[in-house]
Amino acid sequence: MASQEIEALAAVLARLPGLGPRSARRAVLWLVKRRDTALVETIAALRAVQDRLVECATCGNVDTRDPCGICADPRRDPRQLCVVEDIADLWALDRARLFPGLYHVLGGQLSALDGIGPEDLAIEALVGRVASGGIDEVVLAMNATLEGQTTAHYLASRLEDYPVRITQLAHGLPVGGELDYLDEGTLAQALRARRPVG
Ligand SMILES: [Zn+2]
Numbered sequence: 001m002a003s004q005e006i007e008a009l010a011a012v013l014a015r016l017p018g019l020g021p022r023s024a025r026r027a028v029l030w031l032v033k034r035r036d037t038a039l040v041e042t043i044a045a046l047r048a049v050q051d052r053l054v055e056c057a058t059c060g061n062v063d064t065r066d067p068c069g070i071c072a073d074p075r076r077d078p079r080q081l082c083v084v085e086d087i088a089d090l091w092a093l094d095r096a097r098l099f100p101g102l103y104h105v106l107g108g109q110l111s112a113l114d115g116i117g118p119e120d121l122a123i124e125a126l127v128g129r130v131a132s133g134g135i136d137e138v139v140l141a142m143n144a145t146l147e148g149q150t151t152a153h154y155l156a157s158r159l160e161d162y163p164v165r166i167t168q169l170a171h172g173l174p175v176g177g178e179l180d181y182l183d184e185g186t187l188a189q190a191l192r193a194r195r196p197v198g
Helices: 004-013 021-033 038-052 087-094 123-131 146-159 184-192
Strands: 077-084 101-105 137-141 165-168
Touching (some): 021 038, 146 165
Parallel strands (some): 137 165
């Protein structure tokens, strides 16, 4: 029987994506054995994230400043806006500077099954950005899942009255593919071959 502290930490870690109860307990044990080294570093890194990171009020990215480094970068093309479901997707696209413009993070995808409607996502903020002008193209970089495509169609219908070109990633993307699992070559190809939403 493990101590209450170990159980409590394991329970918290088990909520992390990709970590089940078993691997969470192994991680806790690993940290406990390294109380003076890795555990100290982990606590410091967690504290830095809590203390310094903020959400960008413009795009939804997280950074040490608001507006974030991407939104504040004058070398980026503000006429191109890439809409992603998740911050991880933004990072995937931005790893190799695949997209030269700015981003908008929705914070999820529409899902009747999970009860996630338009009001749960940053959709009004997206419409607001487009409505305020200066954007020529909106690239809908949704995952190649049913929910991702439903989300893309909904967004396209919300934006159809504005004078912007609406495109989506080409689906050489594997069906069911999530952006942040794709290698850069596949992602670059999907972006290059993007096509109008129709
Ligand atoms: Zn930003």
